[in-house]
Amino acid sequence: MSLSVPRLRIGSTEIIALADGEGPFFSPRAEAFPEATAAQWAEADRYDPGAVDAEGRWRLQFRAYAIRSDKGLTIVDAGIGPADSPAGSWAPVPGALPESLAAAGIDPAEVDTVVLTHLHTDHVGWAVVTEAAVPSAGGAPASGSATSDRRPYFPNAEYLLQRAEFDALDALNPQLRETLTDPLVAAGRLRLLDGDTPLRAGRTVATPGHTPGHQSVLVADGRELALVTGDLLVHALQLLHPELAYSHEIDPEAARHSRKRMLGRETATTLHLATPHLTEPFISA
Numbered sequence: 001m002s003l004s005v006p007r008l009r010i011g012s013t014e015i016i017a018l019a020d021g022e023g024p025f026f027s028p029r030a031e032a033f034p035e036a037t038a039a040q041w042a043e044a045d046r047y048d049p050g051a052v053d054a055e056g057r058w059r060l061q062f063r064a065y066a067i068r069s070d071k072g073l074t075i076v077d078a079g080i081g082p083a084d085s086p087a088g089s090w091a092p093v094p095g096a097l098p099e100s101l102a103a104a105g106i107d108p109a110e111v112d113t114v115v116l117t118h119l120h121t122d123h124v125g126w127a128v129v130t131e132a133a134v135p136s137a138g139g140a141p142a143s144g145s146a147t148s149d150r151r152p153y154f155p156n157a158e159y160l161l162q163r164a165e166f167d168a169l170d171a172l173n174p175q176l177r178e179t180l181t182d183p184l185v186a187a188g189r190l191r192l193l194d195g196d197t198p199l200r201a202g203r204t205v206a207t208p209g210h211t212p213g214h215q216s217v218l219v220a221d222g223r224e225l226a227l228v229t230g231d232l233l234v235h236a237l238q239l240l241h242p243e244l245a246y247s248h249e250i251d252p253e254a255a256r257h258s259r260k261r262m263l264g265r266e267t268a269t270t271l272h273l274a275t276p277h278l279t280e281p282f283i284s285a
Contacts, residue, residue: 081125
């Protein structure tokens, strides 16, 4: 996979797309969007032709984003993770996030904030790792046992999660308590949010529906905005037709409301979207 580093500038803030992997979805895309019509699929495929492969399967990108300003460095989401990550049961691990960070000139130790949009395994894979999973400076895994203690991959960062998401952990994926949240709590690195919260650059915005405590990140400079969406939308279908439900949304009506609220900006406003799964890392809404 390519390790090019696309960037978007909003005022004095730079948003950097960090590739972690790409591969097909685990079920037919018609099952993921059962209400979509043939005409809507055709429209979406014209808009994002890279999201369908030669066999007609939905092909996803898996990305994280960095937000760099003169006030600090934030990472939004943590990709699919290393070979032993929870996403390994369905996503194309090991991910390439460490290499993408290096290509962008980012040392994990300089990251001061990590925003986890939600607790699906393809968004938290590198958040907490075993010592053996961490690539050395030469790109190979560090020495150590696969049973090494788990630690935050971004050692100096505060990890931000909506309280509603944390409270829903057992319903979403109880495995993540041992592999993710307990280690973050033990390290004193987990901070729970209650709704919209200012960041050093931009702010988190509560966008529930995909999961109970899903959040996105909004960066603004005058009338120019950039929204790091998380899974507020996962396919071009939902950009073109925000009313369409996705079968893996916990609350489709709430998700629909969140999409329409965030995408329905004033016509005089320029809204850029930074999406983890669409083919292009930055698109204009």
